[in-house]
Amino acid sequence: MKARAFEYVRASSLQDAFEAFARVSGDCCYLAGGQSLVPSLSLRLQAPAMLIDISRIDELRGITLADDMLRIGALTRHAEMLTSPEIARHAPLLQLAAPHVAHPAIRNRGTIGGAIALADPAAEFPAVTLALDAEFEIAGPEGLRRVRAEGFFKGLYETALEPGEILTAIRIPPFRAGDRAVFDELARRRGDYAIVGAGIQGRVAGDRIESLRIAFLSVGPAPIRARHAEAAVAGHALSPAVIAGAQAALERDLDPAEDPQTSPAMRLHLARVLLGRLLGRLGEHPACKGAHA
Amino acid sequence: MSSRIAVAVTVNGQAISAFVEPRTSLADFLRNDLGLTGTHLGCEMGVCGACLVLLDGKAVHACLMYAVQADGQTVQTVEGLSESRAIADIQQVFHERNALQCGFCTSGMLVTAHEFLSKCQDPSRAEIRDALSGNYCRCTGYEAIVDAIAETARGRADRAGIPSQAEQAAKSDAEETPS
Numbered sequence: 001m002k003a004r005a006f007e008y009v010r011a012s013s014l015q016d017a018f019e020a021f022a023r024v025s026g027d028c029c030y031l032a033g034g035q036s037l038v039p040s041l042s043l044r045l046q047a048p049a050m051l052i053d054i055s056r057i058d059e060l061r062g063i064t065l066a067d068d069m070l071r072i073g074a075l076t077r078h079a080e081m082l083t084s085p086e087i088a089r090h091a092p093l094l095q096l097a098a099p100h101v102a103h104p105a106i107r108n109r110g111t112i113g114g115a116i117a118l119a120d121p122a123a124e125f126p127a128v129t130l131a132l133d134a135e136f137e138i139a140g141p142e143g144l145r146r147v148r149a150e151g152f153f154k155g156l157y158e159t160a161l162e163p164g165e166i167l168t169a170i171r172i173p174p175f176r177a178g179d180r181a182v183f184d185e186l187a188r189r190r191g192d193y194a195i196v197g198a199g200i201q202g203r204v205a206g207d208r209i210e211s212l213r214i215a216f217l218s219v220g221p222a223p224i225r226a227r228h229a230e231a232a233v234a235g236h237a238l239s240p241a242v243i244a245g246a247q248a249a250l251e252r253d254l255d256p257a258e259d260p261q262t263s264p265a266m267r268l269h270l271a272r273v274l275l276g277r278l279l280g281r282l283g284e285h286p287a288c289k290g291a292h293a
Numbered sequence: 294m295s296s297r298i299a300v301a302v303t304v305n306g307q308a309i310s311a312f313v314e315p316r317t318s319l320a321d322f323l324r325n326d327l328g329l330t331g332t333h334l335g336c337e338m339g340v341c342g343a344c345l346v347l348l349d350g351k352a353v354h355a356c357l358m359y360a361v362q363a364d365g366q367t368v369q370t371v372e373g374l375s376e377s378r379a380i381a382d383i384q385q386v387f388h389e390r391n392a393l394q395c396g397f398c399t400s401g402m403l404v405t406a407h408e409f410l411s412k413c414q415d416p417s418r419a420e421i422r423d424a425l426s427g428n429y430c431r432c433t434g435y436e437a438i439v440d441a442i443a444e445t446a447r448g449r450a451d452r453a454g455i456p457s458q459a460e461q462a463a464k465s466d467a468e469e470t471p472s
């Protein structure tokens with residue numbers, strides 16, 4: 001199917017975009033990579049009067065390290081997560097998740113800002129930003145504000161973005177010595193949306209996991225941290241008993257809904273299997289080896 | 294109705310200026326306005342991969358962008374890749390290996406194969422399957438397509454005199470084994 005007719009405006013600055021937004025009283029959508037918006041318009045799930053193309057706004061580009069934070073411009077494409085040396089060094093969890101995001105050609109166009117703003121419950125990057133304790137830089141006509149990932153994802157496709165606001169960048173505390181990142185998901189085919197997925201970033205001290213953040217995707221209306229599972233691991237060496245304890249604790253973290261293909265019990269089971277694998281991999285870190293000896 | 298917008302885009306080496314409706318997809322523009330029907334439309338929602346073209350050298354879905362977004366950029370369709378002979382060896386092996394039956398998916402497969410082989414010279418079959426994850430074929434069962442891409446990669450490496458990973462491994466095994 002084809003999209004309903006719309007006006008098209010290419011914004012050259014944030015100010016430009018906000019002015020266009022005001023001109024049509026908000027009956028519009030910002031267009032970044034278009035990899036979710038275009039199909040949605042083709043299916044006529046949305047039919048705005050105007051598309052405001054933000055994909056050529058320079059302020060939304062670039063990956064830089066400043067004030068001990070890695071700043072990733074909203075227009076950074078999924079494919080760049082796989083090739084950027086800065087991402088590999090300072091935010092390897094994003095690099096680990098990227099091969100699971102859609103297919104190569106979609107990764108060539110899709111942007112991380114679009115993925116975060118859309119907040120699809122099955123998307124990889126929103127969950128990863130939770131595990132990374134990221135914060136988002138948001139611009140509106142009144143200026144800039146910052147929101148932590150923790151308070152950003154509110155529900156199904158629902159975020160802290162107010163109408164008209166533009167996500168300009170993702171800020172991430174850089175990966176340090178002793179940090180360890182793992183990501184994986186279970187999907188029917190590579191590139192399909194995951195049945196369940198998770199990313200973990202942990203900090204290793206001696207033979208113990210000093211602290212960690214575990215974030216799941218595809219198990220609820222929004223990405224979610226598994227706090228009980230985290231508590232079962234933090235401060236311990238990754239022994240089989242500790243891993244089993246974390247798997248058991250997941251029941252208190254996740255409450256998957258019924259869906260036609262996967263029952264809640266099966267999804268919880270798969271989440272436990274995945275968590276076991278990921279913690280096992282986290283434990284393969286040289287510093288944790290002692291735990292198995 | 295929304296007004297038409299000027300677009301300047303280079304398609305297969307040729308500078309094109311046109312006025313398009315904003316909602317015209319790049320795929321419809323290529324097919325209907327320029328007559329380049331090698332770019333196929335299956336699902337029109339990014340799932341089947343029949344509509345892949347190169348935009349500034351990268352494979353993208355022509356159904357997932359509007360022609361106006363390509364303003365100032367360079368598009369290569371399967372026709373352009375074919376005429377420049379950039380994919381001549383892939384096409385030849387697809388033919389020899391029966392990697393197409395109805396041919397509907399083939400232009401997308403060729404664009405994916407072209408981009409993939411430019412980045413990965415000595416792929417494993419698993420890597421090839423991964424690269425094809427966004428391309429549907431309803432006829433071949435994929436096996437022949439994977440064969441064809443693997444054989445093209447080997448052919449290119451042979452012509453460049455580069456041994457494959459498997460050959461290198463065999464060679465180092467032979468060197469390690471005392472005779």
Ligand SMILES: Cc1cc2nc3c(=O)[nH]c(=O)nc-3n(C[C@H](O)[C@H](O)[C@H](O)COP(=O)(O)OP(=O)(O)OC[C@H]3O[C@@H](n4cnc5c(N)ncnc54)[C@H](O)[C@@H]3O)c2cc1C
Nearest residue numbers: 030032033034035036037102110111113114117123167339
């Ligand atoms: C077949 C297919 C499979 C896919 N599989 C996956 C997958 O497995 N995992 C996954 O995560 N994604 C998947 N995607 C979606 C893809 O990753 C999208 O690229 C991504 O969700 C949106 O990014 P975009 O830049 O394309 O945004 P767009 O489509 O341009 O925009 C999406 C939404 O976000 C808004 N928006 C975009 N940028 C901003 C911004 N900077 N500030 C404020 N609002 C903004 C838009 O207005 C729109 O509402 C898939 C898509 C397709 C077509």
Ligand code: FES
Nearest residue numbers: 335336337342356
């Ligand atoms: S027509 Fe573009 S992906 Fe199917």
Ligand code: FES
Nearest residue numbers: 394398430431432
């Ligand atoms: S050859 Fe018919 S769809 Fe692939």
